[in-house]
Structures are given as structure tokens and as C-alpha cells.
Amino acid sequence: MSEKDVGGVVVREFDAERDCYGVEMVERRCEVGPSGKMSLFTDLMGDPVCRVRHSPAFLMLVAEMGEEKEIVGLIRGCIKTVTCGEKLSRNGKNAAENNVPLPIYTKLAYILGLRVSPSHRRMGIGLKLVSRMEDWFRDKGAEYSYMATDKDNEASVNLFTDRCGYAKFRTPSILVQPVFAHRVRIPSRVNIFRLSPSEAENLYRRRFSTTEFFPRDIDSVLNNNLSLGTFLAVSSSQSFPGLDQFLANPPESWAVLSIWNSKEVFRLEVRGASRFKKGLAKTSRFVDRVFQCLRIPSVPELFRPFGLHFLYGLGGEGPDSVSLTRALCGFAHNMAKESGCGVVATEVACCEPLRLGIPHWKRLSCAEDLWCMKRLGEDYSDGALGDWTKSLPGPSIFVDPREF
Structure with missing residues (x-):
């Protein structure tokens, strides 16, 4: 993906040979957790794309500023095909094979690891990273995009729901x-x-x-x-x-x-x-x-x-x-x-x-993780499903370990 200068911010594809240190610094400045409370730091063990590289298609972008090309933001994304609903089989050879639920598949993109250095927030960098990643999603034929965040992370929730057009979709528990x-x-x-x-x-x-x-x-x-x-x-x-x-x-x-x-x-x-x-x-x-x-x-x-x-x-x-x-x-x-x-x-x-x-400790767990979803285009036909973003939740979900 070619570089793009937007408002003095260059958004480009991650380069392992020159970006690892800058990415690590941004990660360290963006520890997960509300201000004033204990925070959770994630060490990717020297491989910034390790959390997405096991997916069928993945990309990592960085945002840099200034003559020194300081990395001030990053985002990761991946794409896969998943079940978004079900339909009944009508082509069975006998009655027993009829009315068997069959999966409806869709091409789904996932955004994770959006980070912007605290000193460069409220400058639109997060929005630019999300927009560029969504462009790549569309180029690859993804029909939906979703992300997960702490429901108490107001900055993240507001960015995706107010500015990027995502809707609150599911609230699973970690x-x-x-x-x-x-x-x-x-x-x-x-x-x-x-x-x-x-x-x-x-x-x-x-x-x-x-x-x-x-x-x-x-x-x-x-x-x-x-x-x-x-x-x-x-x-x-x-x-x-x-x-x-x-x-x-x-x-x-x-x-x-x-x-x-x-x-x-x-x-x-x-x-x-x-x-x-x-x-x-x-x-x-x-x-x-x-x-x-x-x-x-x-x-x-x-x-x-x-x-x-x-x-x-x-x-x-x-x-x-x-x-x-x-x-x-x-x-x-x-x-x-x-x-x-x-x-x-x-x-x-x-x-x-x-x-x-499932045994768990409440102090270590998250009762309500928040997943937000966006339909990337209106030209896609979902058949019997309609718009997945408006569907009601089922009793279970299948969480892909490659994205946790």
C-alpha cells in the first residue's frame, strides 16, 4: 500500500526493517486501562504483526509525522470468511435432509491494535488510520468490519460509533x-x-x-x-x-x-x-x-x-x-x-x-466487552440474512483465537 500524506500525517504500510522500534514506543505509551487505575501492557515479543499474521489476509499501517518521521500511531487489520446467519436446506433427497440449518457466510474484516500516542491525540490520526484500513478492506471484498473495545473506553467508542459509522453489536464476556x-x-x-x-x-x-x-x-x-x-x-x-x-x-x-x-x-x-x-x-x-x-x-x-x-x-x-x-x-x-x-x-x-x-475471577475478567460493527457497502447481497449489523444476538458466538 502506497504512502499517503493527509494533513501532515503520512499513513503507510508497516515496514519491519525500520518501524519496529517506533511501534514499540507507541505501544508502551498506550497501556490499556483507565487513567489512574491498573493498566495491562501487551508485549508482542518483537513481532508487531504477530497478532494478525495467522489470519488469511492481514495488514498493519503506521502514521508518522515531522521531518524525523516519528511514528505516532498504528493499526492492524485482518480479513476472513465467517458465519453471519443460517438458512434452511431445501434440496435434501428426503424429508430428513430438509429443514437442516446451513450457514450463511460473509467476508468479515477485523480492526485491532489501534494506537495513537497520547501526545498526538485529538488530531484526527485515529480516524485517518481507520479510514485507510477500511479502504484496504473494501479492496479485498470485505462486506463488514468490526472491532472490540472496553465499553468504558469512551475515546475509542466515540471514534468508532460517532465518527466512523460503527454500531454497537455484541457484548461478550472475557x-x-x-x-x-x-x-x-x-x-x-x-x-x-x-x-x-x-x-x-x-x-x-x-x-x-x-x-x-x-x-x-x-x-x-x-x-x-x-x-x-x-x-x-x-x-x-x-x-x-x-x-x-x-x-x-x-x-x-x-x-x-x-x-x-x-x-x-x-x-x-x-x-x-x-x-x-x-x-x-x-x-x-x-x-x-x-x-x-x-x-x-x-x-x-x-x-x-x-x-x-x-x-x-x-x-x-x-x-x-x-x-x-x-x-x-x-x-x-x-x-x-x-x-x-x-x-x-x-x-x-x-x-x-x-x-x-467456566471458572473465572471477576477481578481479572471483563463482564461486557463491546464489539462494534459496520457494513462496508450497500451493494452486497446477503440473501435471507439482510443486514447483519441489525440482527439479534444468538446464545453463542465462536471466538477466533487468532484475533484475541
Whole structure:
């Protein structure tokens, strides 16, 4: 993408050979969190595009000013094809094949990592970065664009909703659980099986392809080297006879989730905590370590860089699906402990039925993340769906780990 000078600001494509230091400085000046409170710093481990490079198509832009060409802003974007609704099949060979929900796909763009240096805000730089990124989205045929932000981030919300034409769309929850010094006990009444990537793909396409935001290239996600596996939980009285038989005659209750190794992509660090809070956290870890038999919850070392595992593709059915989900989350916690992670996180719809089975700490979680969406053009035909931005939320969403 060629350079463009707009009002003294040059917006151009990121150049890894000359921009890494400038981008890092902007990131450090833009710690996430309300003023005066603890903030969350994200360390991209020297690779500014690592959070989007696993997507089918991605771009990073920077904004620079002055004779010294100081980088004062940046933005990342990616594009993929996802489910935006469903329709009923009318071409089945028999009655059983009719009225089967089929996914409606759309080409969706995602904006993340918009940053503007505090000293250069209120100059229209954020708007220029968003506009240039949207131009690229349209050139690539994207039909919708969305972004996620903290609902209390007034500057970000106002930029996108008031100036860029985005509408508030979904309010999922980010649920975060610390990784304790002790392992979580998995109930003996639960059997957990690991699925191969091909089995996991088959299960997700058969059971979850009509879930909102389901990625059409789920095979690329599951076969990515950052995907640590997909795990299926059933009661101890059940075995796993193979996926075909499982799908043909599933047990009364089951649950599934996949694990993504975000630790290899970025590290997080909580900054701005008082000495008192740090002291309480250190004391909780000491007590937890000394008296592991008591299984006292502790606060991990979050005030230095730490990694996380992200849980995605959560789903299940049956009266015991919540308890089976809780067992899977415990299993994921133990994997994260072995990998040296500080937390396990996931993101689910606010009315997700399995939410009760996902352990989390409210202090570390976000009850209402805000997703805003914009239709990029009126010339696109969405068939039976209409305008996705005006659709009502469903009970579940499929959160792509490549974008977390």
C-alpha cells in the first residue's frame, strides 16, 4: 500500500526493517486501562504483526509525522470468511435432509491494535488510520468490519460509533482464571479424550458451523502450530467409539473445547498496582505453595510478563454439559500450569449456556466487552440474512483465537 500524506500525517504500510522500534514506543505509551487505575501492557515479543499474521489476509499501517518521521500511531487489520446467519436446506433427497440449518457466510474484516500516542491525540490520526484500513478492506471484498473495545473506553467508542459509522453489536464476556500453584482435580466421573485435528474439524463443522462468527477456515485454525489440541468430555460410563459413531449417536451429555497457545504470540503484564496489592498477591502465592493440601486460591505473578492459554470452540449438549465444561476447563488449567502460563482465558456470548461451567475471577475478567460493527457497502447481497449489523444476538458466538 502506497504512502499517503493527509494533513501532515503520512499513513503507510508497516515496514519491519525500520518501524519496529517506533511501534514499540507507541505501544508502551498506550497501556490499556483507565487513567489512574491498573493498566495491562501487551508485549508482542518483537513481532508487531504477530497478532494478525495467522489470519488469511492481514495488514498493519503506521502514521508518522515531522521531518524525523516519528511514528505516532498504528493499526492492524485482518480479513476472513465467517458465519453471519443460517438458512434452511431445501434440496435434501428426503424429508430428513430438509429443514437442516446451513450457514450463511460473509467476508468479515477485523480492526485491532489501534494506537495513537497520547501526545498526538485529538488530531484526527485515529480516524485517518481507520479510514485507510477500511479502504484496504473494501479492496479485498470485505462486506463488514468490526472491532472490540472496553465499553468504558469512551475515546475509542466515540471514534468508532460517532465518527466512523460503527454500531454497537455484541457484548461478550472475557473470562479469566489465574493458574494456581496446585493442579485442578478432574472428577473421576469424567472421561476426557483428545481429538485429532481432522476429527475436531468434522465435529465443529457438523455441530457449530451455524454459530455466529464461526470461521470457514476452521481447519487452518485447528492445524496451526499454536493450537494445542481439541478435547472432548463425556461421563465416565461413556467411551469414544470414533467420531462418526459419536456424531451418529452422541451421548446424552458431552462438552468440547480447544486450546490456543497465546503465550507464543504475546505476553501480558499488569502495571500500576500498589505495593499493598502486590504484597497481598505474593502472600497468597506463598500460602498456596506451603499449604497446597488446602488448595487455597492464589494470585499468580501478574506484575511481570506472563503468558496465557486461550480456550475457544466451547460447546456441548445435555443436562451435564455444564459440569463437563468445568472439567475441561480444569484440564486446560493443568496444561497451562505445565506450560508456565499465568492465566487461562476465554470469551463467550453474554448469554452462553455453558458460561456457568467456566471458572473465572471477576477481578481479572471483563463482564461486557463491546464489539462494534459496520457494513462496508450497500451493494452486497446477503440473501435471507439482510443486514447483519441489525440482527439479534444468538446464545453463542465462536471466538477466533487468532484475533484475541
